[in-house]
Amino acid sequence: MTDMAQPMTSIHQSDFSRARLRRRYARERNFKIMSVSALGLTGIFLVILLGSIVLNGWSGFLGTELRLEVTYSDEHIDVENPANGNFRMIILDALRERFPEATERREQRALLGIVSNQGIYDVREALLDNPSLAGGSLELWIPAATEVDMLNKGYVDRSAPEELRLIDDRTIAWVDAFDEAGDLATVFNWTFLVSGDSREPELAGVGGAVLGSFWILLVTFVVSFPTGVGAAVFMEEFAPKRRWVDVIEVNINNLAAVPSIVFGLLGLAVFLNVMHLPRSAPVVGGLTLALMTLPTIIITTRAALKGIPPSIKDAALSIGASPVQVVSHHLLPLAMPRILTGAIIGMARALGESAPLLMVGMVAFVVDLPSGPTDAATALPVQVFLWADSPERGFVEKTSAAIMVLLVFLIAMNGLAVYLRQRFEIRW
Amino acid sequence: MHPNRQPMGDRDMKSRVLNLVLAAGVSTLTAVAATAQDARDTIRIVGSSTVFPFSTAVAEQFGRNSEFPTPVVESTGSGGGLKLFCAGIGFEHPDVTNASRRIKSSEVERCAENGITEITEVMIGFDGIVLGNSRDADRLSIDIPDLWLALAAEVPDTQGNIVANPYTMWSEINDSLPAVAIRVMGPPPTSGTRDAFVELVMEEGCEHFEAVTMIEESDEERFESICASIREDGAFIEAGENDNLIVQKLEADPDAFGIFGFSFLDQNINKIQGSMMDGVEPTFDNIATGDYPVSRSLYFYVKNAHIGVVPGIAEFVAEFTSEDAWGPFGYLADKGLIPLADHDRAAMAASASSATPLSM
Numbered sequence: 087m088t089d090m091a092q093p094m095t096s097i098h099q100s101d102f103s104r105a106r107l108r109r110r111y112a113r114e115r116n117f118k119i120m121s122v123s124a125l126g127l128t129g130i131f132l133v134i135l136l137g138s139i140v141l142n143g144w145s146g147f148l149g150t151e152l153r154l155e156v157t158y159s160d161e162h163i164d165v166e167n168p169a170n171g172n173f174r175m176i177i178l179d180a181l182r183e184r185f186p187e188a189t190e191r192r193e194q195r196a197l198l199g200i201v202s203n204q205g206i207y208d209v210r211e212a213l214l215d216n217p218s219l220a221g222g223s224l225e226l227w228i229p230a231a232t233e234v235d236m237l238n239k240g241y242v243d244r245s246a247p248e249e250l251r252l253i254d255d256r257t258i259a260w261v262d263a264f265d266e267a268g269d270l271a272t273v274f275n276w277t278f279l280v281s282g283d284s285r286e287p288e289l290a291g292v293g294g295a296v297l298g299s300f301w302i303l304l305v306t307f308v309v310s311f312p313t314g315v316g317a318a319v320f321m322e323e324f325a326p327k328r329r330w331v332d333v334i335e336v337n338i339n340n341l342a343a344v345p346s347i348v349f350g351l352l353g354l355a356v357f358l359n360v361m362h363l364p365r366s367a368p369v370v371g372g373l374t375l376a377l378m379t380l381p382t383i384i385i386t387t388r389a390a391l392k393g394i395p396p397s398i399k400d401a402a403l404s405i406g407a408s409p410v411q412v413v414s415h416h417l418l419p420l421a422m423p424r425i426l427t428g429a430i431i432g433m434a435r436a437l438g439e440s441a442p443l444l445m446v447g448m449v450a451f452v453v454d455l456p457s458g459p460t461d462a463a464t465a466l467p468v469q470v471f472l473w474a475d476s477p478e479r480g481f482v483e484k485t486s487a488a489i490m491v492l493l494v495f496l497i498a499m500n501g502l503a504v505y506l507r508q509r510f511e512i513r514w
Numbered sequence: 515m516h517p518n519r520q521p522m523g524d525r526d527m528k529s530r531v532l533n534l535v536l537a538a539g540v541s542t543l544t545a546v547a548a549t550a551q552d553a554r555d556t557i558r559i560v561g562s563s564t565v566f567p568f569s570t571a572v573a574e575q576f577g578r579n580s581e582f583p584t585p586v587v588e589s590t591g592s593g594g595g596l597k598l599f600c601a602g603i604g605f606e607h608p609d610v611t612n613a614s615r616r617i618k619s620s621e622v623e624r625c626a627e628n629g630i631t632e633i634t635e636v637m638i639g640f641d642g643i644v645l646g647n648s649r650d651a652d653r654l655s656i657d658i659p660d661l662w663l664a665l666a667a668e669v670p671d672t673q674g675n676i677v678a679n680p681y682t683m684w685s686e687i688n689d690s691l692p693a694v695a696i697r698v699m700g701p702p703p704t705s706g707t708r709d710a711f712v713e714l715v716m717e718e719g720c721e722h723f724e725a726v727t728m729i730e731e732s733d734e735e736r737f738e739s740i741c742a743s744i745r746e747d748g749a750f751i752e753a754g755e756n757d758n759l760i761v762q763k764l765e766a767d768p769d770a771f772g773i774f775g776f777s778f779l780d781q782n783i784n785k786i787q788g789s790m791m792d793g794v795e796p797t798f799d800n801i802a803t804g805d806y807p808v809s810r811s812l813y814f815y816v817k818n819a820h821i822g823v824v825p826g827i828a829e830f831v832a833e834f835t836s837e838d839a840w841g842p843f844g845y846l847a848d849k850g851l852i853p854l855a856d857h858d859r860a861a862m863a864a865s866a867s868s869a870t871p872l873s874m
Contacts, residue, residue, distance in 0.1 A: 195843060207578070243784065250649070250784045285571040285849070362606050365558065366586055451570040453577050453584035454556075462556060462586040472589075475756050477567065477781040477850065 139486045139493075146487025149275035149288060150230040150238040152201060152264050156180045156209055157223040165220050168213050173206045174198070177228075185260060193256075200260055202229040202288050204277075227271065232287040232480035234261050238272060241479065252479065278487065282453045283469065287480025290473070292488050294455050298368055298448075298463030299437055299495075305372025305459050306379055306436050311429055313376075314383030315418075321384075322391045323413055342381035349378040350442030358446060365447035369459040374446055375436040382435070386428025390421035423510035430503040434496055440467040466492045554605040555825055557585035561595025561612030562706050564641055564775055565812050568851050569612050575845065576833045582826035585610075592706045599815065600625035609820040609827055613813045614641065614706035617872070632818035632871040636831065637862055638840055640852040642776035642801040642809045643711050645698070645789040651768040652692060654684075655790035658807065662719025663687045664696050665750055667743035670725035679745045699753040699760050700744075700773035707757075710810040711773055717741045718807075761786060776801060776809075777850025801852045802842075809852070818869050828869075835863040 098107070156176050163171040181197045182188060188197045205228040212226060213219050233253045236242055238261070248255050264270040275288075282294030325331045353374030357363045363370050394417055402412045418425075443449065449468050456463035464472070466488065473485040559569055566589040577584025590598065592613040599611035600621060617635065625633060645661070647654060656664075663669050663679075664687055671677045684691035701708040720726045720741035730737040744750050753760045753772070760772040765785050772786075776796060779788050788796035792807050800806040814834070821827045833839060840846050842853050854862060 199848075246784060252781070252783065285567065285574050358606075364554070365606070366588065447588055449588065451566070451573065451587040451589075453574055475563075475758060477758065477778045479781060 136493075139489050141486075143483055143486025143488075143490050145239045146483035146485075146490075147275055147278060148239070148272050149277065150235040151227040151271050151273050152230050152234075153225060153227050153269035153271070154180045154201070154205075155183075155223055155225050158213055158220050160221060163213070163220050168217055168220060169210065171210065171213065173209045176209055177201060177205050185263070196254075196257060197260065200231055200234050200257060202231050203286060204229050204289050227273075229277070229288050230261075230270075232478060233257070235288050236479055237261055238265075238270065239483075278484070279491075282455050283451055283464070283472070284453065285451075287476075287478050287484055290481070290484055292466065292469060292491050294452055295464050295466045295469035295488070296491070296495075297456050298371075298452070299465045301368035301456060301459045301463060302372045302375060302443075302465055303433055303437060305369050306375045307429070307433060309373060310376035310379045310383055310432070314380050314429075315387050315425060317380075318384045318387030318391065319413055319418070322388050323409065323417070338381050338384055342385060345441075346378055346439050347441040347445070349374055350445030352377060353442060354445045364460055364462075366450050366452070366462040366464075367460045368448075368456060368463050368465075370446045371443050371448050371463075371465065372459065374442050375439060378439070378442065379429075379432040379436050382432040383425075383429050386432075387421070387425045390424035390428070391417055393424065394420050420512065423506050423512075427503045427507045427511075430499055430506070434499040434503075437465075437495060437499065438467055438492070440465070440471055443468055466495070556583045557610065557824055557826055557830055558608040559585050559587040559610040559612065559814075560590045560598050560608045561588075561610075561814070562592040562614040562812070563589045564592075564614040564706055565612035565638070565814065567777065567849050568638065568812070568846050569814065571845060571849050572830070572834045572839055575839070576826075576830050579833070580826065580829055582829065585826075585830060592709075596621045596815075597624075599817065600628055600630060602628045603630060603817065603819045605824070607817075609817050609824050610830070611815050613815065614810060615709060616811070616813060617815060622872070630817055630819065632869075634816040634818055634831075634866060634869045635872040636814050636816070636835065636866045637854065637858075638812050638814060638834065638851065639846070639854055640801055640809045641812055641850075642796050642806055642852065643707060643714065643773065644776055644779045644796045644808075645771055645773055645791065646764065646779055646786045647771045647789065648764050648768040649785060649787050651694075653787050653789065654692070654771070655793065656688075656691065657792055658715055658719045659722040660688050660691065660719075661715055661791075662722075665698060665744055666716065666720065666740070667745045668740050670723050674725040676725065676729075676740060679747065679749075682749070694769045696749045697751065697767075697770045698749065698773065699751045699763060699770060701757075702752045702754065707773070707775055711808070712742050712744070714808045714810065716744065775850075776852070780850045798847075798852060802855075812851070815872075816866075816869065818871060821869060828867075831866050831869075835859075835866045 098104075154177065157179065158171070158176065159179070162173070162175045162179075178194060178198050181201070182194070185197060188194050208226060208228055212224055230238070233242075234257075237253055237258065242251055242253055242258075244258065261270065277289060278291045280293040281289065281291035284290040321331060321335065353370060357370045357373055358365060363373075398416055398420065399412055402416050403409075407415065440449070443465055448464055449471065450462065450464060451472070452462050452464050454461070470485055470488045470492065473481045473488060557573075559573065561569075566587065570587045573585040573587050576582070588595075588608075592615055595608075595611040596613065596617060599608050601607050617633070622633070625631075645654070645656070664681060664684065666679055668676050669679050669681070671680070681687050682695055683693055684696055685693040700711065726737065726740055729740065753763065757774040757778040760774050761778055761782050764770055764772045771789070776788075776798075779786060779796060780798070794800050794806045796806050796808075801809045816827065816831060836844075837859075838844050840851065840853055840859065844853070847853060853859065
């Protein structure tokens with residue numbers, strides 16, 4: 087053994103050989119450094135992206151409220167018909183009682199401007215819920231206007247000269263007076279989660295967009311899943327191996343790579359111009375996105391079916407199962423976890439799409455919550471786009487907050503896909 | 515669990531679920547086809563992205579204060595909106611379109627071809643177009659001819675020949691301007707703001723140069739192209755339709771200027787300042803009186819054939835033209851709309867409520 091080892095070590099100890107060894111180690115080290123720094127760079131980008139969204143957006147989930155003691159005086163309330171009262175004046179009276187120095191019309195307008203428009207409806211609701219309040223008074227928390235909200239959240243530079251602020255010294259003094267009296271509170275903004283779009287940042291919500299996305303995805307799933315699985319099963323199990331099947335296969339693979347805006351144009355041409363389906367409706371958006379998701383589902387379904395060992399199929403056939411029984415009793419149930427994983431990832435992609443929806447009129451201002459797939463609606467990414475384009479300062483935080491909601495849904499869907507794969511997939 | 519040991523019931527259930535999904539798909543499609551022809555009870559509005567903030571504010575107010583559903587407003591651009599609006603009469607076509615310029619005679623003709631002969635035109639107010647920069651830099655004061663020299667693709671040289679724009683610094687145009695490189699961010703050609711800027715600044719500015727106006731007699735097409743073409747050598751940067759983005763970029767770069775609508779200046783007055791144009795500052799009052807030279811009218815158009823068919827159109831128009839909305843102290847003024855003069859507003863409200871058809 088030692089005789090054999092001697093010449094070997096001497097070969098590896100020659101200068102040439104040692105230099106080569108150093109080069110090989112250096113190469114390996116460089117490769118590791120590059121890999122780690124690529125990973126690090128990706129991580130940094132992700133942290134910057136998510137960090138800036140969260141930093142900008144967390145305050146979007148909060149709102150500012152002011153406590154007011156409103157008096158339902160007979161002067162402004164019609165006892166016979168309480169819905170028709172002058173509730174704006176009731177709020178103004180409550181504010182004037184607090185700040186009697188505001189006497190001029192312009193000043194009173196400014197004073198009324200510190201509470202949100204929603205206040206009028208809140209005061210009205212309170213009376214309608216309890217008509218016996220007429221003539222009496224009530225303490226109410228009312229949402230503040232967006233300027234006050236921005237001030238409370240620290241987005242207004244108090245040291246800046248007055249003309250360079252969106253909120254003047256007088257209004258700041260009013261807000262501070264509320265604050266000192268303990269009548270100003272920062273609360274969780276439920277409105278943001280449940281209500282539809284609004285032009286007032288403090289009243290705008292993603293509820294309508296979430297519902298719109300839900301209806302769109304429902305239509306997308308109901309249309310693309312059965313169609314996609316059916317097409318894949320036919321092509322994989324029943325279609326004769328002929329040339330035209332290859333042609334279809336190549337086309338489906340190509341479709342998966344077509345830019346999404348092209349599907350939007352197709353949706354516009356077919357569903358709106360030919361079939362005359364309603365504009366801006368989730369059903370049209372859903373059908374359009376179904377076309378986009380279809381190739382993904384077909385491809386993953388075929389891959390899932392291919393992954394099942396032929397012995398299962400042969401065994402079923404050999405004991406007398408018909409081809410349809412083989413597919414519906416054995417192949418599909420076994421392939422289902424992988425098919426569902428593919429479908430969920432396809433749906434997650436559909437959830438994040440906005441370009442095709444632009445073409446079918448879903449980039450729209452919709453306040454009312456959609457109650458079905460034919461009502462006008464927007465989707466979450468579209469809502470992000472619309473708010474990013476709004477001039478009001480208050481929409482900056484709403485935009486980032488809406489992105490956070492969208493990310494939560496995307497992470498949940500991808501998490502579900504991973505769970506299904508881990509839990510149910512059978513490894514052969 | 516081994517696949518072959520799966521209990522029978524489970525497999526049956528799976529295929530049953532599959533059948534259910536299939537059935538649901540088919541029934542949804544038929545349900546959709548059935549509702550497609552149904553009447554619509556929501557007003558549909560399309561059109562200009564400049565009018566969008568005002569139109570949506572009125573729509574929201576209208577939805578809250580009336581028994582009608584909130585109108586759906588789409589931002590398609592003025593041209594795109596009129597194209598949809600003029601496509602025909604019926605529930606699948608919009609009822610109202612917004613425009614940041616007046617309807618063109620070609621568009622009136624297209625409307626007429628599709629049976630839309632009666633359109634009500636409502637002018638709602640003005641919008642100023644602003645040249646602005648960061649508050650960290652000095653305020654610019656510029657005349658329209660100088661601004662044209664800074665942004666035109668071709669300008670006259672000292673001998674009166676038309677040459678490619680040689681100016682790289684503002685101070686090369688006029689000594690009173692700062693010695694910084696010309697870098698202006700503005701909207702792309704698809705935008706109505708760009709159309710208005712070309713009309714009000716570029717085509718206005720070139721009229722002041724004899725070397726250019728001389729060409730008008732000999733070659734009108736060439737004249738128009740010299741006047742309206744914005745330089746493409748990097749001094750003018752197309753910054754996309756999103757005015758917020760321009761504002762953010764100006765904040766980061768004090769040497770750059772941007773072109774955008776007045777409402778964006780109004781909302782970001784703590785970060786950016788509007789340049790004086792012909793010695794006039796872009797303020798609410800200066801635009802309302804017409805002293806500020808770069809302002810345009812905003813409109814919306816109503817399809818008369820839809821009034822009374824789609825519920826609430828007349829009431830929506832009444833809300834838009836109420837003092838509470840478009841008056842000097844209305845909620846649209848808070849959004850940055852610059853109101854018409856008092857007597858114009860009264861006249862416009864009267865013709866809007868009687869749905870007087872447009873005649874051109």
